Amino acid sequence: MVKCMTRVVHAILLPVLLALLVACGSGEVADNDVNDNPTSSNMATGEVTTAEEETSDEAGSERPQDSSTVTLLNGSSLDDGVLLGWAGLAEGQMQSRVSNVLMLVYDVGERIEPLQEIPESESVEHEKLLSQEQIDSLMAEFEAWLDADGCMSQNAEYRADEIEVYRRYLERGGDASHMRALCPQTRVVGIGLTDSLRNREPASETEVFVLHELYHAFQQDLEEEGQCRTAGDAEDSTTRWMVEGGAHYFSTMLLVNGDQDKGRELIYEQARQSLSESSGLRENSPDRKGAAALLLMIDNQLIEHESVMDGSLFHGCAREFQFGNSEPGMESIEDQWSQF
């Protein structure tokens, strides 16, 4: 059963600048792609508030939304409470928050065969489960959210393009599984829940999937330009495994309620599976392999567990400036990460 409910959760915190597109297969292979977007330097105040209100209240408002919020647009069969609970759990771990996040979650049916790729997306077509009315309603909310965003409100053409992109996802049943940074601080978590995720996989798969994408939305320095971007784009960069590894580490640890021993076991078990498919840290499931490499960094006292969990490892491009592959201690991570 599909229902369409919308709520807004506001949790306001600090500012900064950043952005990127992180697309991940449903809990499987992760694949990074960077989109070039206008940048913004909107600053929000350090106030912290929590509120819950109907999105329709926002729709009529013209005021720019510069604050770091998480907004849920739920066109899926999962309860709002469940999704908001995961968002709150993930957000609550963060040392600070700067991005304006939209979670667009919806159900899709069986995959259409032969495969039909959806243009400008990483997804293929599935049976559409949402009615046209539901899609129109979700898209109206999406548009209102873009209009209220401090950065997106500045560019009508760009907003129209993005509306097209997401309408296509909904109308063609795209199995979205991504975090896209539309602006450095404007992040969309798109999740098309497949029939298999909803009905065949354990519920924990969906939880890990959602927590993983939310973590990307909270990784503050993904869109840092200049030297950070140049270093990160290199074939052998740390970025190529640490961004995904961080998200997998985080979601796995939360899944086991922060039990680090259990989390470690699970990370190793999954990394072992991925390692049997290919040995490179940056290829095929860099999320699972990267999480194992982060464990070695923790064991070697290069970083602490907390810096992954509270997102501070992804402040100021530490992954390249402190932990780039030529930095002290990182060579042994590259060489030994798989020896667990």
Ligand SMILES: [Zn+2]
């Ligand atoms: Zn990812």
